[in-house]
Amino acid sequence: MDERAAPRVGLVSLGCPKALVDSERIMTQLRAEGYELSKTYQGADVVIVNTCGFLDSAKAESLQAIGEAMAENGKVVVTGCMGAQPELIRDKFPDVLAITGPQKYESVVDAVHKAAPPKHDPYFDLVPPQGLKLTPRHYAYLKISEGCNNRCSFCIIPQLRGDLVSRSAGDVLREAEKLVKAGVKELLVISQDTSAYGVDLKYAESQWQDRQVRAKFFDLCRELGSLGAWVRLHYVYPYPHVDEAISLMADGKILPYLDIPLQHASPDVLRAMKRPAHQEKTLERIRRWREICPDITIRSTFIAGFPGETDADAAFMLDWLEEAQLDRVGCFTYEPVTGAPANDLAAPVPEELKRERQARFMEVQAEISARKLEAKVGKRLDVIIDEADAEGGAEGRTKGDAPEIDGTVQIGGGRVLTPGEIVTVEIEDADEHDLYGVPV
Numbered sequence: 001m002d003e004r005a006a007p008r009v010g011l012v013s014l015g016c017p018k019a020l021v022d023s024e025r026i027m028t029q030l031r032a033e034g035y036e037l038s039k040t041y042q043g044a045d046v047v048i049v050n051t052c053g054f055l056d057s058a059k060a061e062s063l064q065a066i067g068e069a070m071a072e073n074g075k076v077v078v079t080g081c082m083g084a085q086p087e088l089i090r091d092k093f094p095d096v097l098a099i100t101g102p103q104k105y106e107s108v109v110d111a112v113h114k115a116a117p118p119k120h121d122p123y124f125d126l127v128p129p130q131g132l133k134l135t136p137r138h139y140a141y142l143k144i145s146e147g148c149n150n151r152c153s154f155c156i157i158p159q160l161r162g163d164l165v166s167r168s169a170g171d172v173l174r175e176a177e178k179l180v181k182a183g184v185k186e187l188l189v190i191s192q193d194t195s196a197y198g199v200d201l202k203y204a205e206s207q208w209q210d211r212q213v214r215a216k217f218f219d220l221c222r223e224l225g226s227l228g229a230w231v232r233l234h235y236v237y238p239y240p241h242v243d244e245a246i247s248l249m250a251d252g253k254i255l256p257y258l259d260i261p262l263q264h265a266s267p268d269v270l271r272a273m274k275r276p277a278h279q280e281k282t283l284e285r286i287r288r289w290r291e292i293c294p295d296i297t298i299r300s301t302f303i304a305g306f307p308g309e310t311d312a313d314a315a316f317m318l319d320w321l322e323e324a325q326l327d328r329v330g331c332f333t334y335e336p337v338t339g340a341p342a343n344d345l346a347a348p349v350p351e352e353l354k355r356e357r358q359a360r361f362m363e364v365q366a367e368i369s370a371r372k373l374e375a376k377v378g379k380r381l382d383v384i385i386d387e388a389d390a391e392g393g394a395e396g397r398t399k400g401d402a403p404e405i406d407g408t409v410q411i412g413g414g415r416v417l418t419p420g421e422i423v424t425v426e427i428e429d430a431d432e433h434d435l436y437g438v439p440v
């Protein structure tokens with residue numbers, strides 16, 4: 001390492017948006033201490049690999065990433081969900097410098113200190129007060145809690161991350177406020193179970209600005225909605241108290257968008273999955289939400305081929321989908337996760353049948369999505385710009401589209417736009433995924 005230069009840290013971040021938030025926190029801390037980021041393995045004095053250990057395929061990807069970092073650099077610190085199973089990593093890569101579990105920011109930072117000691121004169125003021133974001137600067141993920149109190153049979157997140165631990169409302173709101181002041185236009189609220197926010201704190205109040213705010217889903221949504229940014233809710237379960245937040249959507253305080261991972265519709269499969277929130281009544285809830293806020297966009301994910309799923313269950317899910325008319329849907333085939341109780345369930349579904357059911361489900365949804373998007377042609381919609389070129393071409397998203405998982409609006413002609421700008425776009429065309437239009 002060059003004596004005069006600041007030490008450089010490389011980062012490989014795998015997994016979900018929640019892991020991305022962890023990576024952001026680690027890098028913010030290291031930047032605050034004078035470290036610099038390296039975009040290449042060769043330029044880094046140490047490499048952090050933030051792993052995902054949710055599915056076996058994610059574990060394999062994580063091990064591959066660790067192997068690559070070891071081969072290309074050799075000084076590697078491993079963190080994230082897979083850090084909860086250090087023996088799997090040590091077996092393959094006995095020379096990694098340190099392995100820490102998820103959210104162990106301090107241990108990761110300690111390991112980096114040892115591998116590449118910080119400079120004596122830390123560059124505190126190099127770090128913007130909102131922290132360093134790995135997402136584009138106009139949107140940011142806001143993590144409101146860690147862990148989960150549910151025990152879905154296919155999931156090992158509670159084993160890896162423990163029970164729900166919510167941040168205080170004041171803490172979350174102060175972070176959100178800083179982000180908005182720094183230019184963030186869209187806050188993406190994430191956690192394992194967003195609607196359970198604050199249960200562990202018994203909804204305790206905390207100070208924010210001149211008032212006390214309860215650590216409660218509705219109260220937090222209301223206050224976030226006062227910051228002047230788009231607020232998008234992810235990983236919400238259809239508990240009855242969610243209805244209140246829909247009225248905030250109808251009033252334009254937060255985005256009319258709900259990401260609810262339903263995973264299935266058949267009561268028998270849901271029971272075997274041990275899913276929270278009485279999902280059998282979900283159709284009723286969705287109807288109610290649409291009454292309160294007719295513009296709401298509902299996104300969900302489903303699993304095809306869960307153990308014990310019969311032809312009748314699969315057909316039930318298709319009928320349910322036709323009736324629910326969700327706006328955005330993802331469907332994965334069931335994949336066993338080492339350590340998950342669902343592995344012991346009887347009647348696993350053959351791979352081919354899983355894929356067949358998944359394809360049929362996505363076919364039905366493609367038609368629903370295409371119809372829904374077609375209905376937007378001729379409308380004028382607010383669009384946040386994600387990318388823009390010098391010729392007036394741009395890509396953005398409506399209030400109904402979350403970054404990376406939903407569709408886009410492709411904008412042509414007109415004036416040159418900038419990322420983060422919110423413009424009104426006249427929609428001229430649509431396909432089953434995206435919209436096309438011109439700014440007005």
Ligand code: SF4
Pocket residue numbers: 148149150151152155156157158192193
């Ligand atoms: S709600 Fe279920 S699937 Fe989601 S993290 Fe908790 S246990 Fe896992």
